[in-house]
Each structure stands twice: as structure tokens, then as C-alpha cells.
Amino acid sequence: MAKKNELVIARVFDAPRGLVFKAWTEAERLVQWWGPKGFDVKVSQLNLRPGGIFHYSMSLPDGNEMWGKFVYHEITEPERIVFVSSFSDKDGSITRAPFSQAWPLEVLNELTLTERDGKTTLTLRGGPINATEEEYKTFESAFGSMQQGFGGTFDQLDEYLAKQHV
Amino acid sequence: MRRDVFQAIADPTRREILSMIAHKSLNINSVTENFDVSRAAIYKHMKILTECGLLEIKQHGRQRFCEGRLEKLNEVSDWVAQYREFWDKRLDSLEVYLQELQGKSKKHGKKK
Incomplete structure (x- = not known):
């Protein structure tokens, strides 16, 4: 899936893999950390299955809001999630990133989690698609x-x- | 219609035009003569490059010249920086959340 020149980001978390997976896949957990500082994240839809959608809004106290979505391609609990991320409007239609014209419309992300000694290594590979x-x-x-x-x-x-x- | 740098460099003919004008402005005819395809087809590519901000057509006397504006290509590398920054922030936030969840203090700091 991941191509050799895709971007790779890795991070080690002091938490078991099952918990990291839940943080990524349960709406009530996602809202706790997903979204930049100061933004209030609301999940409008989270359908964890291939073809399913995570559609969310991020709003600032001044009323400005942005919408984004994932379309899940593969889900293997607790080790792997493949999804396409994009910015969207409130109806779920794909839009340009609010902060950049150069940001690709859709990015394919492959998230893998591996656990060792109670610590979880998260690896995210990403590249533009479509x-x-x-x-x-x-x-x-x-x-x-x-x-x-x-x-x-x-x-x-x-x-x-x-x-x-x- | 999508017009960005990615689209500009996606086509081999457009990349060739860009590399021809990377160092010096060229008369429009000397650009079109370099290709086997029709002049109209090259004009179309030039139009797209112009719309993407990578090329400018300038009139010098009776001749028209193509000038490269290749600094726009930095947007390609900007994307990489933005992607990294975006995820670094998200993962920082996830780390804090996981620490709070497990009742751990933040004294360990960031782990890579």
C-alpha cells in the first residue's frame, strides 16, 4: 500500500496498543485529542468499517468552523487503519484545505501500531491520492x-x- | 477547475517547458518549435502553467517571451512541511491525552 517515497512519521507512545487504537477509533475518545488547540471537535459521523466515514467539525470560540473527514479503507484492530483524509464542508463534500491551496485534496494515510514492552510505536505513512x-x-x-x-x-x-x- | 502546482508538474510536456525556461526567458516560438505536437497544444500547456503561476508571457517589442516563475514550485515542498507539522501537532495532542488517561504525569516529556 505505502509507496517507498511516501512521507513517514513515527512516534512512540507510553501506552498499550489497544488503547492507542481506541483513541483513534472511538468518537468519544477522538474528540479528546483530535483537533488543534482551542478547537472544539464534534463528531457528526463515525462509521468504523471499510467504506465508512468519520466526519467531524472543529470550531473556534469565535464561531469559525472547519469540517473534515476520513474514509476508511481497511481496519484491522488493533494494528492497522488505512484511511483517506480530506477537508470537507458540513455535508461531507471534499474541499480545499482552509490554510493552503497547495494541500492535496485527498491524502491516503496508513496507520500502523506495534507494541513492545507496553509501549506503542505509531507509524503513519501518507501521500496524496486520486x-x-x-x-x-x-x-x-x-x-x-x-x-x-x-x-x-x-x-x-x-x-x-x-x-x-x- | 483545479489549478495548482501539482497539476502543473503532473504532465511531462509541461515539465519540459518548465525546464526549458528555468534559466532564461525564451521566445514563444522557440518553445513551441521544440515539440512535435501542434502549436495550439503547447499554448494550452502554457496557459495552464500561467494559471498555476509558474509561467509568465511578456511582450518585448514584437516578440513574446516565456518567463519562468519557478519559485512557486516551493509549494510542493511546503506541502511536506505542512503535512509533517499537522501530524506532529495531532500526535502531541494524542500523547497528552494518553498520559492523562493513564494517570501519568507529563514529566517524561515527548518521546520519539
Whole structure:
């Protein structure tokens, strides 16, 4: 599922795997931590099954709110969840990220949990999806270049673009 | 219609146009002549690149030149930084929640 140039984030939690899994999959637990500081998270729908949806809102005291959703692809308790995340409106239609035009509309995330000595390692792999095969290749190359320190200078950009000639 | 940097670089012809104009502005004709496809097809790609903010057409006398605005490509790497920041924050929050839940103090700090 995860492609070799996807982004990977890992974190060790001092908690058993079962608990970490619950924190990700139970609405009453998700609202406790999901969402940036100062936002009040409300779950409008959480349907934990392949094809099911987690649809939520995050609101600020000033009344501003954002909506987001996950569409679950795979759920293997207590070790793996594959889901597509996106921002949405209150009806669940996909929208652009409120903070950036460059944020992909949909991101495929693969969450894996492994437990050792009562501690849980969480690994999250992510990459944009619902792109064409061509776009996938572009994303992968882009991530590959960036992980080697793609800094954005013209020379590096030129080199990066040159590599795209197939 | 979606117009962003990702879309711009998704197409090999557009990437080729970008690499041609990465270092110097080029006369529009010398860009189109480089390709086997029709002039109209290249204009279409140029239009998309313009809409994505990566290319600017400038009039110099009677000639039109393509100029690269490649700094916009930084958005691709910005995405990576944003993704990482987004999840780092979420996971910080999850860590606090799990500690509270288990009645542990925060003295252990962040674990990587």
C-alpha cells in the first residue's frame, strides 16, 4: 500500500496498543485529542468499517468552523487503519484545505501500531491520492528529491525538473 | 477547475517547458518549435502553467517571451512541511491525552 517515497512519521507512545487504537477509533475518545488547540471537535459521523466515514467539525470560540473527514479503507484492530483524509464542508463534500491551496485534496494515510514492552510505536505513512498514474509518479519523485534536501533554489529545481524527463 | 502546482508538474510536456525556461526567458516560438505536437497544444500547456503561476508571457517589442516563475514550485515542498507539522501537532495532542488517561504525569516529556 505505502509507496517507498511516501512521507513517514513515527512516534512512540507510553501506552498499550489497544488503547492507542481506541483513541483513534472511538468518537468519544477522538474528540479528546483530535483537533488543534482551542478547537472544539464534534463528531457528526463515525462509521468504523471499510467504506465508512468519520466526519467531524472543529470550531473556534469565535464561531469559525472547519469540517473534515476520513474514509476508511481497511481496519484491522488493533494494528492497522488505512484511511483517506480530506477537508470537507458540513455535508461531507471534499474541499480545499482552509490554510493552503497547495494541500492535496485527498491524502491516503496508513496507520500502523506495534507494541513492545507496553509501549506503542505509531507509524503513519501518507501521500496524496486520486491523482493519475502520472501524478503519482510526479509526487513520488518530488518526495524523493525533497527528502534529499530539495531546498527550492533554481539550480536544484532545474535538476529536479531535468530528472522528470522520461 | 483545479489549478495548482501539482497539476502543473503532473504532465511531462509541461515539465519540459518548465525546464526549458528555468534559466532564461525564451521566445514563444522557440518553445513551441521544440515539440512535435501542434502549436495550439503547447499554448494550452502554457496557459495552464500561467494559471498555476509558474509561467509568465511578456511582450518585448514584437516578440513574446516565456518567463519562468519557478519559485512557486516551493509549494510542493511546503506541502511536506505542512503535512509533517499537522501530524506532529495531532500526535502531541494524542500523547497528552494518553498520559492523562493513564494517570501519568507529563514529566517524561515527548518521546520519539
